Amino acid sequence: MSLLTFCDVTCVRGGRMLFDALSFALEPGAAVLVTGPNGAGKSSLIRIAAGLLRPAGGTVDGDASRALLTEAATLDEELPLAKALAFWARLDGRTDAVAAALEATALTDLAAVPMRFLSTGQRRRAAFARVVASGAPVWLLDEPANGLDSDALALLEAAIAAHRANGGAALVASHTPVDLPGKVPIQLHHPGEGRAPVTTDPQLGPGLHRERV
Amino acid sequence: MIATLILRDIRRAWIGGGALLPVAFFLLVAILFPFAVGPNAALLARVGGGVLWAAALLAALIPVERLVAPDLASGVIDQLLVRGQSAAVIALAKLAAHWLSFAPPILLAALPAAALLDLPSDTLIRVEIGLLIGTPGLAALALSVGALTATLRGAGALAGLLILPLAIPLLIFGAGSLDGGTGALKLLAAVSLLLVAGAPFVAGAAIRASLD
Numbered sequence: 001m002s003l004l005t006f007c008d009v010t011c012v013r014g015g016r017m018l019f020d021a022l023s024f025a026l027e028p029g030a031a032v033l034v035t036g037p038n039g040a041g042k043s044s045l046i047r048i049a050a051g052l053l054r055p056a057g058g059t060v061d062g063d064a065s066r067a068l069l070t071e072a073a074t075l076d077e078e079l080p081l082a083k084a085l086a087f088w089a090r091l092d093g094r095t096d097a098v099a100a101a102l103e104a105t106a107l108t109d110l111a112a113v114p115m116r117f118l119s120t121g122q123r124r125r126a127a128f129a130r131v132v133a134s135g136a137p138v139w140l141l142d143e144p145a146n147g148l149d150s151d152a153l154a155l156l157e158a159a160i161a162a163h164r165a166n167g168g169a170a171l172v173a174s175h176t177p178v179d180l181p182g183k184v185p186i187q188l189h190h191p192g193e194g195r196a197p198v199t200t201d202p203q204l205g206p207g208l209h210r211e212r213v
Numbered sequence: 214m215i216a217t218l219i220l221r222d223i224r225r226a227w228i229g230g231g232a233l234l235p236v237a238f239f240l241l242v243a244i245l246f247p248f249a250v251g252p253n254a255a256l257l258a259r260v261g262g263g264v265l266w267a268a269a270l271l272a273a274l275i276p277v278e279r280l281v282a283p284d285l286a287s288g289v290i291d292q293l294l295v296r297g298q299s300a301a302v303i304a305l306a307k308l309a310a311h312w313l314s315f316a317p318p319i320l321l322a323a324l325p326a327a328a329l330l331d332l333p334s335d336t337l338i339r340v341e342i343g344l345l346i347g348t349p350g351l352a353a354l355a356l357s358v359g360a361l362t363a364t365l366r367g368a369g370a371l372a373g374l375l376i377l378p379l380a381i382p383l384l385i386f387g388a389g390s391l392d393g394g395t396g397a398l399k400l401l402a403a404v405s406l407l408l409v410a411g412a413p414f415v416a417g418a419a420i421r422a423s424l425d
Binding site: 050051052053054065066067068070071072073074076078087088090091092140 | 214217218221225228286287288289291292293294295296297424425
């Protein structure tokens with residue numbers, strides 16, 4: 001039973017086709033690593049997987065709950081780190097998971113520090129701690145290695161490995177190398193390389209793709 | 214679940230001082246008015262109720278930009294949607310939180326404002342009852358327009374242009390209820406109810422649309 005299935009998913013942004021007929025399944029324990037240059041559609045793929053963006057074609061299936069890591073930390077700036085994490089943990093019904101998540105991201109010492117005082121790398125780890133604490137089987141990680149030093153990257157990889165060992169799965173989009181043993185690679189290409197924009201009828205304009213949903 | 218969201222929004226409204234700004238604005242309008250029309254007690258007492266209603270309307274514009282836009286930019290809305298919350302439920306929580314941090318301070322501030330305008334006590338009571346019924350409608354308008362303009366930069370002026378015409382029925386029936394009688398109050402309640410019932414869906418659809 002797959003946790004998340006992409007079936008012939010097509011993504012169109014601003015009248016340009018970013019990827020076309022993309023199909024893969026995320027099994028328990030699996031990891032998919034999406035790579036590609038800037039603007040190739042990595043973030044759009046993650047947002048489609050999260051259900052935040054409607055694909056121009058194809059379907060995304062899966063009942064398993066998902067945890068999303070995007071560019072924004074999405075932790076309230078004025079709150080201490082532990083309390084900011086606790087807000088999301090409360091929504092997930094897992095307030096007891098915060099301490100373990102802080103431990104896994106080596107942030108326990110910073111638990112009482114307000115979010116706005118954290119450095120770029122620490123914020124990244126804090127956002128990742130939110131994903132760890134969520135307990136969701138499917139992790140959707142958009143550029144999780146951004147701003148991390150080598151120690152933090154090792155922590156990230158270890159946490160993903162532990163998650164997969166517990167039957168979870170991860171969909172990771174990254175332009176820097178992330179070590180995921182046994183991963184399924186997906187390579188996206190820069191749009192426009194030998195491909196025509198999807199909107200061929202100029203009268204219809206870029207709103208055309210909405211018709212196909 | 215919803216309670217957690219409401220509590221967070223109320224907390225954020227108060228820590229930034231955001232909840233006090235509309236009150237300060239409301240009081241300022243009430244203070245400026247006697248300067249403009251002169252210290253004629255009889256005149257002030259006659260128009261004072263209407264002045265408080267107009268002041269409340271203007272105060273409702275102040276928080277519009279912080280209702281939805283910050284959460285959209287910081288990814289909070291994304292995270293809630295990923296957790297399976299519908300956009301309408303998120304908007305409903307925001308509406309409740311906004312009313313709870315907007316209406317009670319305004320109702321309290323109406324007391325000193327009424328004193329400044331030398332308002333008779335029965336007029337003050339009618340203003341308070343009217344505001345209690347009308348502020349949910351004002352909060353609903355502010356939330357809907359806040360969500361519709363969330364992705365625009367510098368949307369404050371546009372938000373004012375959108376809200377004020379739509380708030381005219383609230384103002385008419387609110388000020389109309391000052392003459393006594395319950396007819397205007399019933400119509401005020403009907404308009405307020407309509408706005409409150411529609412706002413979660415309007416704001417929810419606007420939040421959804423802003424993701425694309």
